Amino acid sequence: MLKRELKVNLKSFIIWTVLLIGMFLVVFLVYPSIVNSNNIEMMDEMMKMFPSEMLKAFNMDLSTIDSAFGWLKTEGFIFVLLVVGCYCSILGSTILLKEESDHTIEYLNSLPITRNKIVISKVLCGLFYIVLMIFLLTIFNYIGLSFSGKFDHKQYFLLSITPIFSSIVIFFFCLLLSTFTHKNKRILGMSLGVVFISYILYTLSSLSKEVEFLKYISIFTLADIRHVILNTSINPVMIVMSVILSTLFFILALVRYNKKELL
Amino acid sequence: MGTVLEIKHLTKYYGKVLGVKDLSLSLQSGEIFGFIGPNGAGKSTAIRSIMHLIRKTSGEILINGQSFDKDNTDFKELIGYLPSEIYLYDDLTAKEILDYHETFYKKDIHKRRCELVKRFQLDEKKKIEDLSLGNLKKLGIILAFMHEPKLIILDEATSGLDPIMQQEFYTLLLEEKKRGTTIFYSTHILNEVSKICDRVGMIKDGKLLKIETISELSKKNLVFVTISSKEKEKIKENLKIESIFEDENTIKFKNYLDFNTLLNKLTKYKIDKLLIEEATLEDLFLHDYK
Structure with missing residues (x-):
């Protein structure tokens, strides 16, 4: 069953991975000409004009964008968080539900297989593609950065791993959401909403002390990029939180799916 | 003959709407049981509850005397299921879905699969999305039968099949019956029931009306009388008839009088045509429903 799942979800994986890698390819192709021009100084001057809260929201208070790695640390990894987050939300919300919306669940349910096994096969497939996407992106960006000059390898690898913590939680949360409905369309909008609202809350939380609490209700807080840039290490609290939340959502999804009316 | 499937007090409500109420029946080994009822009677709800696609409100399903839990894969290996509408993975060919199906069963079922593919003349190379309704049904039949199940649950099995394939399917059912396979056959085609079933359960508005053997049904002495006469109204009044067609x-x-009384009463009138006919099984079923 896992083999079939991998085949079914391969096409969307390729599309999303090509989208991400294509975007970074453009950056690596364009960045040398930006860096070697006077524009970069102008951009640095322009950045100084932005309020510090705004710069903090994009980690620009910690890093400049005068190199490809600098850009990655600021906008680049936030882009990765968002795009991989969207992929995970769509994957999580449709991987189980597709069987119901396509009515193939009636066939699948008649086979000698438990509902737990159905969920586990689909989860394993989802996790495989999420990890593979981040792995491929890490390799590609590593090659790109190697051509763009010197960079901190350890910090780069740690930053590359960081999106996994939010992405997997998004995947499991959307998987859980999908067990409450039978309609694919309804859940897709809701799942993407979770990603964008989470991102907005995450951005807003860095704008002022008064709204800092918002970060505690944003899934993107789990991908603590600032901590990696500042300490060159992954915040262990976020790893633990990510594992706890993923496990919790996974168990709840299993319980819900076992009670769900499939037609 | 042991009991293969036993349904005890199965009840299913969709919120406040009744699906099936207090359905109890048992199927013996080697029996073909017809489950008939009009649209919306609760046939599919009962089947989906048996298959654990939906959660029953109350009741119990037993297979070979043991409770059939939704995760009991050993029991699921014993069941073949053909839904009324077949939805399979469109991206696969018929061969690929049959190969996929084989991987779920412990025993080697390839030989039986090949026999059935040949018997129903299925083109395995075709993609599922390109299969006609009839060919999709054939594929569904092969999937339901290829693992040699001991209990087969069929929901409107012949819709879409051409008459030759329908006949082939009935022959297959009778062969399976001989092998001791138990068949739960849900349909609204009454003719099918009289052809192949041993017993029949009639369901209406979610409630099982009765279970009868086909031979018991045939023995019922329901007679229809058709009279053509210009004195129709007088006849109607005299005989206190409730017509079913006029x-x-x-x-x-429907004639409830003995034939002598009926004929004596009719001699008073000028009759153009008189037709007295024994009810078919179909008529008997319809009579029970009304």
């Missing part, structure tokens, strides 16, 4: 000069009714 036009200008013709009336059809």
Whole structure:
């Protein structure tokens, strides 16, 4: 069953991975000409004009964008968080539900297989593609950065791993959401909403002390990029939180799916 | 003959709407049980509850005397299921879905699969999305039968099949019956029931009305009388008839009188045509429903 799942979800994986890698390819192709021009100084001057809260929201208070790695640390990894987050939300919300919306669940349910096994096969497939996407992106960006000059390898690898913590939680949360409905369309909008609202809350939380609490209700807080840039290490609290939340959502999804009316 | 499937007090409500109420029946080994009822009677709800696609409100399903839990894969290996509408993975060919199906069963079922593919003349190379309704049904039949199940649950199995394939399917059912396979056959095609079933359960508005053997049903002495006469109205009044069909000069009714009394009463009138006919099984079923 896992083999079939991998085949079914391969096409969307390729599309999303090509989208991400294509975007970074453009950056690596364009960045040398930006860096070697006077524009970069102008951009640095322009950045100084932005309020510090705004710069903090994009980690620009910690890093400049005068190199490809600098850009990655600021906008680049936030882009990765968002795009991989969207992929995970769509994957999580449709991987189980597709069987119901396509009515193939009636066939699948008649086979000698438990509902737990159905969920586990689909989860394993989802996790495989999420990890593979981040792995491929890490390799590609590593090659790109190697051509763009010197960079901190350890910090780069740690930053590359960081999106996994939010992405997997998004995947499991959307998987859980999908067990409450039978309609694919309804859940897709809701799942993407979770990603964008989470991102907005995450951005807003860095704008002022008064709204800092918002970060505690944003899934993107789990991908603590600032901590990696500042300490060159992954915040262990976020790893633990990510594992706890993923496990919790996974168990709840299993319980819900076992009670769900499939037609 | 042991009991293969036993349904005890199965009840299913969709919120406040009744699906099935207090359905109890048991199927013996080697029996073909017809489950008939009009649209919306609760046939599919009962089947989906048996298959654990939906959660029953109350009741119990037993297979070979043991409770059939939704995760009991050993029991699931014993069941073949053909839904009324077949939805399979469109991206696969018929061969690929049959190969996929084989991987779920412990025993080697390839030989039986090949026999059935040949018997139903299925083109395995075709993609599922390109299969006609009839060919999709054939594929569904092969999937339901290829693992040699001991209990087969069929929901409107012949819709879409051409008459030759329908006949082939009935022959297959009778062969399976001989092998001791138990078949739960849900349909609204009454003719099918009289052809192949041993017993029949009639369901209406979610409630099981009765279970009868086909031979018991055939013995029922229901007779229809059709009279064509210009004195139709007088006949109707005299015989206190409740017609089941009427036009200008013709009336059809169920006869509850003995034949001598009926004929004596009719001699008073000028009759153009008189037809006395024994009810078919189909008529008997319809009679029970009304």
